[in-house]
Amino acid sequence: MAESPDGTPALAPGTIIMVPKVKKQGTVITAPNFNAAIAAETLYKAMDGLGTTDRKVIGVLTHHTNEQRQEIAKVYLEKYQKELQADLISDLSGHYRDTALSLLVPSILFDVRELKRAMKGLGTDESTLVEILFSRKTATLEKIKAAYEAEYGVTLAADIESDTSGDFRKLLLHQLNAKRDETKGLEINLEMARQDAQELYRAGEGRLGTDESKFNSILCSRSFGHLKKIIEFYKEISGHELEDAVKSETSGDLKKAYLGIVSMARGRPHYFAERIHKFVKGLGTKDLNLIRVVITRSEVDMVQIKEQYEKLYNVSLASSISDDTSGDYKDLLLALIGERILE
Structure with a gap:
């Protein structure tokens, strides 16, 4: 049997495996028999007069999805001629209020505002930038980019350009323009995954210095299922985990970003x-x-x-x-x- 350059048996060209789909489940699900008017009335009565029936407020907010909450807020305004958000601001306080208000923000706009918050003022919350930009699907990321520019009158890329630097900035900008492979569903080309693992080894531990562009290209474009196989092959090739290589070959925000992406590949x-x-x-x-x-x-x-x-x-x-x-x-x-x- 032929061997790959690292001495392990070579895979037949085009070897494909099907990865079992892992069912994911949220704890907030679509409310059955949804009635926005009843939900709006429950909230109104819970906040009307002195004091707030917080159990009712929490019940409504957590028994409906984001999409349903948007409808509740719309009906609330139509029925009572006042913004639901304004009443929550008046009746709630602290992080309880912060959470309740955040639950009423459309999901894409919420991501947009969190990205802005991560970059505004002194210092940058780099880990939040990585979390949002790398964990969202490509289609969602495109919506985020469009909504960001509509909300702030500047592109997300421009703000990242001005608020980050060096190789970390290059990684984020690469991600904004990359199209992660999400079209092949559960199919993974094992030969390609092993070749990618070898490329990462050559770009890092297998040379003096690190070729960050190769890391960026693979980590931003491959599906997470594919990346998970790369992690397995990397251990076969090097004798240790990919995270160990990242820690030894990179530093600072770039190292943290790479480790975050590898962690996502192991499972979000x-x-x-x-x-x-x-x-x-x-x-x-x-x-x-x-x-x-x-x-x-x-x-x-x-x-x-x-x-x-x-x-x-x-x-x-x-x-x-x-x-x-x-x-x-x-x-x-x-x-x-x-x-x-x-x-």
Whole structure:
């Protein structure tokens, strides 16, 4: 049998495998028998007069998807001649209010505003840029780019150009223009995956210096299923994990970005479990980042994120959130992850 350049048996040209589809599940699902008028009335009564019936507010917000919440807000305005957001601002406070208001923002616009927040003011939240730009599908990223320019009158690329630098900036700009392979569905070309792993080895550990352009090209264009096979082949070729190579061959924001992409390739629930843990561990909680991840994954794969979180840290996600938050804010987050759903 022929061997590949690294000494392992070569794969037959065009070897294809079918990867089993992994079903993902959100903790916020479409409300059956949806009635926007009833939901709007429930919210209005919960906030009318002195005091707020927070259990009712939380119940409505977490029993409806983002799309349904948009309809509720529209009916609320038509029925009561006032913005739902304005009443929430008046009646709620702190991060409880931040979370409730964020739940009413259309999902694409929410990503756009989070990207802007990551870049405005002193310093840049590089990890948030990586999280949003690399975890969203190509079609979603195109919508984000268009909405960003419409919202701020400047392109996302222009803001990234001015707020980041060096190889990290090149990576982000490459991602904005790359079209990740999402057309082949569950088919993975093993020969190509092994060749990509060899290319990454040659671009990093196999030479003096690192060819970041090769890393960028592969990490921005290959499907995540394909990248997962690259990770497996890389270990066969080098004898260690791809993450070890990234840590030894790169540094700073670029290293963190590459590690984030590799983590996503291992599984986005795995990646987001790691993200949430970073937000809640240690002194202080990175609340706005925690809110973003809980909201954006609540309709996508929060069930799997909770499973991964407990596997990684031997504690439930609900327990970690309970330890680091309090009051109605805590109850709203717990409801969003499918714990203590309030009526």
